[in-house]
């Protein structure tokens with residue numbers, strides 16, 4: 267493949283991830299950055315970088331004109347949007363194409379269709395490969411009309427925003443008497459969040475699994491799936507742990523939903539990577555929920571189990587090449603788990619900004635770290651709180667769990683609180699360990715408890731001291747006390763973590 271100049275229109279770990287694929291393929295990685303990201307690794311590691319504006323993303327990473335200006339100044343041939351920011355804005359994909367550049371993603375039409383949740387439902391319904399949760403066929407803004415539709419569907423129903431995402435404008439309605447009130451609230455919330463109050467209704471699936479199928483297609487009519495990811499460990503609609511294979515679905519269900527996803531993708535004429543999200547109920551009935559038209563945060567889980575580089579494949583198909591593999595080449599091998607590490611107060615679930623005074627990542631067989639952190643890095647207040655992804659692989663699920671525990675215990679981040687203690691507690695949760703969990707796990711069967719510190723936690727203190735030594739000579743346990751006080755081990759006892 268001819269070397270190209272590829273602008274990564276993103277920041278943080280995913281910018282590094284995409285740039286790595288560019289390097290391996292002989293392409294030239296280029297960067298954009300906001301003033302708050304001047305000292306970020308993605309700038310340092312690029313072969314050319316352009317400032318696109320101020321810290322707040324609306325004035326930088328979300329500014330289409332600025333990003334296109336950067337592409338022109340850096341003489342880019344293509345733009346990879348990563349996830350978030352402009353990745354699912356049809357208007358951006360269109361503008362990139364209009365500027366004569368290659369957009370590393372699906373067509374603007376595909377993005378627009380799937381971005382409108384009702385249009386996505388209609389499209390899938392017409393194809394008939396994937397069942398839909400019973401629901402309305404159109405967007406609603408009239409409360410009486412909506413009430414009538416809700417009674418037809420039967421309670422409980424779920425109200426969802428057409429413009430959707432992140433759980434905003436979403437309400438579960440258990441009975442007729444609650445409907446009008448909750449409808450009004452969902453409508454005004456959606457109006458505020460998306461500038462579009464319209465909602466649609468679905469029958470509420472009581473205890474669902476959130477399972478998604480990774481797909482990728484080229485412009486020569488080839489489409490394949492790379493099996494599923496189980497993403498049911500979520501807190502306030504934020505995924506925390508993802509794994510593959512799903513410990514819940516049967517081989518028969520897996521075959522059915524993966525094959526249905528590929529058929530849908532082929533029929534749409536979809537090109538590039540995408541994810542089909544489904545709800546799976548306790549009887550293994552599955553329903554189409556939405557399609558994400560981008561690379562996802564949790565893609566490493568699929569890369570581990572299938573041995574394929576999804577970003578390289580995205581670049582290949584974006585430049586008109588054929589997929590480098592066929593469906594029969596893809597086997598699910600072993601078990602992978604991803605832990606999203608966020609700078610946040612684990613008790614209050616609040617993001618933390620500030621300086622990372624020390625950082626040390628785990629390594630070894632079956633351990634992958636995707637992160638842009640370095641010692642002294644200042645976490646800006648403007649962006650997502652995710653600062654690292656730890657992904658582990660094991661020959662089976664239990665090996666992955668134990669490797670995950672060991673790797674999390676080997677992770678040191680000082681200066682900011684993280685959710686590492688939450689992960690360690692989840693890895694000791696009986697329902698999680700058995701693999702018998704749904705989207706209701708967090709909040710019902712799992713409650714994070716702030717653990718008492720164990721003062722004699724020598725090993726971790728020593729590691730922290732080494733990591734925090736800065737320019738000073740590291741003298742064994744000299745800085746032990748300070749390190750223990752800074753580290754997350756203050757929050758989770760070692761004994762507790764090992765249990």
Ligand code: MV4
Nearest residue numbers: 399424433468469470471474476498500503705
């Ligand atoms: C649902 C549902 C039950 N029934 N739809 C939450 C995120 C948004 N994308 C869709 N969501 C849900 N839709 C029907 N018809 C339950 C959820 C849901 C959920 C889904 C996946 C993961 C976690 C969740 C937590 C609460 C609710």
